[in-house]
Amino acid sequence: MSVAKLVDRENQENGGKDWIVEEFLAFSDDNRFDCSDVLFPQPYFELSNAFVSQDNKVSLKHLHKFLKKWYKDLAGVPWHDTHKADGGYYRYWSFEAACSVILLEINDDKELYDYLYYPKDLIAFYHSFNPTAGEENLLNKYNRIAIKAGEKAPQSGYWFTVASNNSRQYFNAGEILPEIKKQDWGEVYWQFEKEE
Incomplete structure (x- = not known):
């Protein structure tokens, strides 16, 4: 819910503006805004298509299309091509693809490993992480x-x-x-x- 508050802002002025954001947040809150607009169709239209099907094979096909064009289609964002300049480069990751794999419960994502921008190590950690009782308490502390x-x-x-x-x-x-x-x-x- 804290992520939703950050996205929505204090007066919920950002709520219901983008279908993908609402789809992501709806996994933990059934009372999200209705929305049918994808604000940035390039590259996010294909990502939205990944959520339309109940078949993970179909969802993976859309994730392939999304990742194939992800970097090129984001050419207008401030971080684009910072690897060509001195300093400030910390690698490019499509965290939205990782989030989609988790939310869609795709357990076999190996076919996405070929994309440089796909954070496969993060997904591997997610699938392997099983906190013990002590670790759960440690996490709750924060x-x-x-x-x-x-x-x-x-x-x-x-x-x-x-x-x-x-x-x-x-x-x-x-x-x-x-x-x-x-x-x-x-x-x-x-x-x-x-x-x-």
């Missing part, structure tokens, strides 16, 4: 609750904000998390640390 200033604390405990030094303080559930006025900071969020 999934912090973050609430916008001016809203009620959903849980009693210690809260802090990176918008202010030494901000750690105890709030009871239902108390309003205070605003902090800082020039050029933007929205302030309080993060839950622990109950005691």
Whole structure:
């Protein structure tokens, strides 16, 4: 849900603008916006076609078409061709293709390995990752609750904000998390640390 909030923005002004974004987010939220527009048909039309079929073989054919044209069709984006300049290059990855493989539950993606932009190692890690109980607790430790200033604390405990030094303080559930006025900071969020 936190990704959806980032995409939608505060007033949900971005919600329902792009079919692919809505399709990705609908896997974890059935109450997403209805949308039929693909804002950037090149190269994303083929990616959208991958989601239309229930047959993974058909979906893979569309993923092939998508990856084949992915880099060329994104020629207008700021990072395009940065590998030709000095510095700033960190490789190109089609994370949207990886996301599609995961969401479509395609377990055999080896035929996509030939595409330089396909993050096959990320998918291999995804398929092999099985956290133990201790690792799950470790992962949960970093999934912090973050609430916008001016809203009620959903849980009693210690809260802090990176918008202010030494901000750690105890709030009871239902108390309003205070605003902090800082020039050029933007929205302030309080993060839950622990109950005691």
